[in-house]
Every structure is written in C-alpha cells, then in structure tokens.
Amino acid sequence: MGLLDVAGINVFYGRVQALRGVSLSINPGEIVALIGSNGAGKTTTLRTISGLNHATTGRVVFDGRDITAVPAHDVVRAGIGHAPEGRRLFPRMIVFDNLMMGTYARKDRAGIPADVARVYDLFPRLKERTKQLAGTLSGGEQQMLAIGRALMARPKLLMLDEPSLGLAPILCETIFRVLTEINAQGTPILLVEQNASKALDIAHRAYVLETGSIVQTGTGKELLSSPDVQRAYLGM
Amino acid sequence: MVGSLKQARIAFVEAPIGRLVNLLVILAVLYVIFILAMKVVGQGPSYFLQILTFGVANGAIYALVALGYTMVYGIIELINFAHGDLFTLGGFISVFLLPIFGLDASKAGTAGIILPLLAVFIVTMLICGAINVSIERVAYRPLRRAPRLAPLITAVGMSFVLEGVMFLWKGPFNVPYPNLLPTTGFVIGGATIGVKDIFVIVVAGILMVVLALFVSRSRLGKAMRATAQDQDATELMGIDINRTIAATFFIGAVLAGAGGTIFGLYYNTMVFDLGFSAGLFAFTAAVFGGIGNIQGAALGGLLIGLITALWDGYMESTWTQVIIFAILILVLVFRPTGLLGMRVPEK
Numbered sequence: 001m002g003l004l005d006v007a008g009i010n011v012f013y014g015r016v017q018a019l020r021g022v023s024l025s026i027n028p029g030e031i032v033a034l035i036g037s038n039g040a041g042k043t044t045t046l047r048t049i050s051g052l053n054h055a056t057t058g059r060v061v062f063d064g065r066d067i068t069a070v071p072a073h074d075v076v077r078a079g080i081g082h083a084p085e086g087r088r089l090f091p092r093m094i095v096f097d098n099l100m101m102g103t104y105a106r107k108d109r110a111g112i113p114a115d116v117a118r119v120y121d122l123f124p125r126l127k128e129r130t131k132q133l134a135g136t137l138s139g140g141e142q143q144m145l146a147i148g149r150a151l152m153a154r155p156k157l158l159m160l161d162e163p164s165l166g167l168a169p170i171l172c173e174t175i176f177r178v179l180t181e182i183n184a185q186g187t188p189i190l191l192v193e194q195n196a197s198k199a200l201d202i203a204h205r206a207y208v209l210e211t212g213s214i215v216q217t218g219t220g221k222e223l224l225s226s227p228d229v230q231r232a233y234l235g236m
Numbered sequence: 237m238v239g240s241l242k243q244a245r246i247a248f249v250e251a252p253i254g255r256l257v258n259l260l261v262i263l264a265v266l267y268v269i270f271i272l273a274m275k276v277v278g279q280g281p282s283y284f285l286q287i288l289t290f291g292v293a294n295g296a297i298y299a300l301v302a303l304g305y306t307m308v309y310g311i312i313e314l315i316n317f318a319h320g321d322l323f324t325l326g327g328f329i330s331v332f333l334l335p336i337f338g339l340d341a342s343k344a345g346t347a348g349i350i351l352p353l354l355a356v357f358i359v360t361m362l363i364c365g366a367i368n369v370s371i372e373r374v375a376y377r378p379l380r381r382a383p384r385l386a387p388l389i390t391a392v393g394m395s396f397v398l399e400g401v402m403f404l405w406k407g408p409f410n411v412p413y414p415n416l417l418p419t420t421g422f423v424i425g426g427a428t429i430g431v432k433d434i435f436v437i438v439v440a441g442i443l444m445v446v447l448a449l450f451v452s453r454s455r456l457g458k459a460m461r462a463t464a465q466d467q468d469a470t471e472l473m474g475i476d477i478n479r480t481i482a483a484t485f486f487i488g489a490v491l492a493g494a495g496g497t498i499f500g501l502y503y504n505t506m507v508f509d510l511g512f513s514a515g516l517f518a519f520t521a522a523v524f525g526g527i528g529n530i531q532g533a534a535l536g537g538l539l540i541g542l543i544t545a546l547w548d549g550y551m552e553s554t555w556t557q558v559i560i561f562a563i564l565i566l567v568l569v570f571r572p573t574g575l576l577g578m579r580v581p582e583k
Contacts, residue, residue, distance in 0.1 A: 051471075052468055052472070071471070072471035072472055073471050073473075073474050073475055074474075076473065077474055084468065084469065084472060088466050088469035088472075089466075089469070090461075090465045090466060092461075093461070093462075093465070101470075101473045102473060104459070104475055150472075153473075153474070
C-alpha cells in the first residue's frame with residue numbers, strides 16, 4: 001500500500017471516455033512524474049484524485065481512506081494539495097491573501113506564520129511582491145504562488161499540473177530546483193509535465209499516459225533511456 | 237457579456253458617426269442637467285433639502301435591494317430577476333407578522349414598538365433568506381453548468397411564481413401597511429426631516445456597514461470573494477462552493493426582506509407586483525455602480541434614489557422611469573463596468 005493508490009479508474013466527460021482503467025501509486029517521499037502528450041488525460045487524472053472530477057468505476061485510496069467519491073473541498077482536508085493547470089490564482093487578491101486562502105482548511109492556525117516564512121524562503125520573489133495583486137504577476141511568479149498556495153495547506157501529497165508551462169528556461173530551472181527542495185523537506189510530489197526530460201530527471205518513478213491509459217512505467221532513469229519514450233516525448 | 241459590450245462600446249466611440257452621437261448624447265445630458273439646475277435654483281434651498289432627504293431615504297432602500305443583485309451576480313454571474321419579488325415578499329411577510337408581535341396602529345409612535353419591530357425585522361429577514369436558499373437549491377443549482385441563458389430564464393420564471401403567490405395571498409390591490417413610526421420630524425432650514433426618513437437611512441446604513449464588514453473580514457466573506465473569482469480553485473482550498481453560493485443567496489434575501497419591511501413602514505402601502513419596478517430600479521442601481529461591486533451597489537442605489545427624487549420633485553414624475561432606464565442604457569453603452577466597475581486584471 002502506497003500513500004496514494006489509484007486503482008483502475010474510468011472517467012467520462014459526458015459520453016467521451018477520458019481515462020481507461022488508470023492505476024498508479026505514490027509512496028511516501030517520492031516524486032512521481034506523469035508524462036504524456038496533450039489530451040492524454042494527465043490533468044483529468046489529477047482532477048479525479050482531488051475530487052474535481054469523479055471516477056465512474058475504480059477506486060482512489062489516499063492514506064488508507066477511500067476518497068473516490070469525496071468532494072474536492074474535503075480531499076484537501078484529507079491532505080492532498082493541488083496546484084491546478086493554468087495556476088488558477090485569485091487574481092483580485094494580493095499575493096499574501098492568496099497564500100492565506102491556501103490555509104482555509106487548516107486546523108492549526110499557530111503553524112501558519114512559519115509556513116508563510118517557508119514559502120517566502122523557497123520563493124523570495126513572492127516575498128518582494130507580497131502586497132501585489134496576483135493577477136498582475138508574471139507567469140513565473142504566478143506559478144510560484146500557485147505552488148506556495150498549495151503548500152500552505154501542509155499537504156501530505158503535493159500535486160502539480162504543468163508547473164513549467166509557458167515559463168522561460170531559467171524560471172523552469174528554478175521551479176524544478178524548488179520542487180526537489182520541497183520533496184527533500186519530506187513532501188511527496190505527483191508531477192504532471194509536458195517537459196518530459198526535466199520531469200523524468202527529478203522523478204523517482206514515472207508513468208506514461210497515452211489516450212487515457214498507462215502504457216509504460218518505471219524509474220525516471222529507465223524511462224529516460226527507453227526508446228519509446230525518447231522517440232515520443234524527448235524528440236530524439 | 238461585459239467583454240462584448242466593451243467591444244461594442246469601442247466600435248461605437250471610434251466610428252466617425254459615433255463621435256457625433258457621443259457629442260449629441262453629452263449635449264442632451266448637459267441640457268437636462270442645466271434645466272434641472274435652473275429649477276432647483278428657482279425653487280429655493282428648503283425645497284431642495286426636502287427633496288434631498290426624500291432621495292437619500294429612497295436611495296437607501298434601492299441600495300439594499302441592489303446589493304442582493306450585485307452579490308449574486310458577483311458570485312455566479314446570474315441576474316436574479318426574482319430578487320425584486322423577494323423584496324415585496326419581505327414587506328408582505330412583515331405585515332403578516334406585525335399583529336403576531338402585538339404591533340398595531342394603537343401603538344404607533346410609542347417607544348413600545350422598538351423591540352417587537354426588531355423581532356419582526358429579524359424573523360422576516362430569516363424567512364426571506366430561507367426562501368431564497370430554497371429557490372437557489374431547486375431552480376438555479378441544477379442549472380449551474382447549463383448555458384447562461386437557462387438560469388436567466390428560470391430567474392424570470394421564479395419572479396412570476398413569487399408574484400403569483402403574492403397575488404393569490406393578498407390580491408391585486410394595494411395592501412395597507414400600518415403607520416407605526418412617529419410622524420414627527422425636525423425642521424432644518426425650512427425642510428422637514430421626518431423621524432421616518434432618519435429611520436430608513438439609519439437602518440439601511442447599519443445593514444450595509446455590517447454587510448461590508450462581514451464580506452471583508454469573515455471566513456465566509458473570504459470564501460464568497462474566492463468563489464466569485466475561481467470556483468474550481470476555491471474548491472481546492474477546501475471551501476464548499478455550494479454552501480458559499482447558498483449563503484450569498486441567503487444574505488441577499490436578508491437584505492431584500494429588510495428592504496421590503498422598511499419600504500412598508502415608510503410608504504405604508506405595498507402591492508404584489510411592486511418588486512417588478514422596484515427590482516428593475518435596484519437592478520439599474522447595481523449596474524450603475526458596477527455590477528458585482530458591493531460599494532458600487534450602495535452608491536448606485538443612492539444615486540438612483542436621488543435622481544428619482546429630483547425628477548419627481550422638479551420635473552414630470554411620469555418621465556421618471558424613462559430617465560432611470562435611459563441612464564441604464566447610457567451606462568451600458570458608455571461604461572458597461574459601471575461607475576466603480578470591477579477590478580479585473582488579466583489572468
């Protein structure tokens with residue numbers, strides 16, 4: 001039993017099937033990457049885990065609890081932090097208030113200042129912009145804030161959807177460096193990425209998703225050297 | 237909707253003929269203001285003060301109703317056309333409750349009315365809130381993911397349902413509302429400022445300040461602002477958006493119920509379809525101030541009340557509705573985000 005076990009989930013949008021029997025698991029301390037092309041179902045997988053979508057069949061078990069049918073606002077309380085696709089910040093709130101929204105579900109108010117300090121430590125840029133409206137931040141800063149906001153709930157598992165999308169290479173580097181740092185501090189990460197080489201580079205294990213099904217799995221290194229993955233996702 | 241209106245506005249302003257039209261509209265507005273100013277000066281200051289008092293009292297009621305429109309629009313982008321009828325319903329419920337709490341014309345103007353009246357206000361507000369939450373649950377929530385037009389038409393339908401219920405309950409004629417408040421007043425600068433006027437302004441003012449503090453400080457207020465900006469992200473923060481949206485309908489209806497009760501106490505008459513025109517005025521106020529913006533609704537309500545009073549007092553009162561809706565059109569054409577607007581930075 002891992003920290004998170006997804007077992008054979010089928011997910012539909014109306015009559016279109018988005019996921020076909022997807023199974024994956026995450027163990028404590030791991031970074032797990034989920035790679036695949038556009039429309040493969042990566043985002044749907046994350047949305048189904050965090051309760052924004054629901055599986056028709058199959059099970060999602062987190063920390064020993066079946067969360068398949070649990071609504072999103074309770075999944076957060078169970079301990080899954082999700083920085084969604086497109087960042088989804090609150091554009092008309094300042095940076096600090098966005099971070100505070102991340103603490104909404106928390107019970108221990110006392111630990112919040114330390115976590116704000118931790119986020120500002122990971123992303124000094126956010127500290128400089130603490131009073132700025134989130135909607136006026138640059139793309140990279142928005143991504144930092146999205147990750148920081150998810151961290152503010154003190155998740156037992158952090159899920160990130162395309163954190164490097166649309167970012168300059170230098171900012172990409174920063175984001176991936178911070179992700180390994182967050183992981184080293186003890187938070188497991190489920191990472192969805194199109195930038196397969198970067199993701200596989202930092203991931204302990206990875207899954208390859210194609211048109212709604214898992215087609216390959218292995219350690220990050222194994223997949224980096226797999227000819228199929230190289231051809232389809234690494235452009236070699 | 238606002239986006240396309242904005243584009244329409246740009247096209248309108250940039251076309252060469254548009255520029256001429258703009259000029260004509262500005263001249264017409266200036267002409268009307270000039271005529272009004274001449275009459276104001278001609279009639280003297282005490283009459284002006286009287287009209288002003290009336291306008292502020294009236295505007296306070298519009299503001300209370302406008303807040304409900306703007307809060308619901310702010311959170312789910314629905315113009316809740318049934319909202320004006322909740323205002324009327326608030327008046328009807330309170331007139332029903334008055335004798336139950338021992339309030340009748342014999343107690344008019346005495347200090348003994350204060351506590352029972354407070355109780356009537358609270359019960360009316362709670363009932364209105366509960367009704368609006370039920371309406372949201374039954375009529376709007378199932379359509380949350382439907383095309384925008386479906387809940388809009390449903391809201392018009394709910395408006396008819398509520399008016400029908402009130403028609404069956406009280407009939408088509410004016411319903412008298414006991415004149416409980418003191419009819420005395422203070423004479424200031426030749427104008428009489430009634431206890432009634434002060435009552436309306438103070439009660440509405442208190443409710444609006446409480447609302448503003450609630451939305452800016454409370455946890456639920458934060459959840460409401462978050463839901464208005466991004467529903468999925470709000471869910472991911474651990475906030476139940478269904479509950480938040482229901483709470484928004486509840487608060488809107490609480491204010492409308494209070495508004496209806498205040499209206500009854502002020503005008504001493506109600507009618508089943510009052511909410512249709514009052515609702516449209518309040519809706520205009522919300523758009524005028526910037527729909528979705530709470531301060532805007534309060535400001536818009538006040539301005540609509542003042543404009544109504546000025547027009548009724550100095551010009552032809554039969555034209556007042558025309559003027560109000562002309563303002564609605566002008567705002568939508570020239571400044572669709574209203575006076576205060578919504579602050580919407582690019583995502």
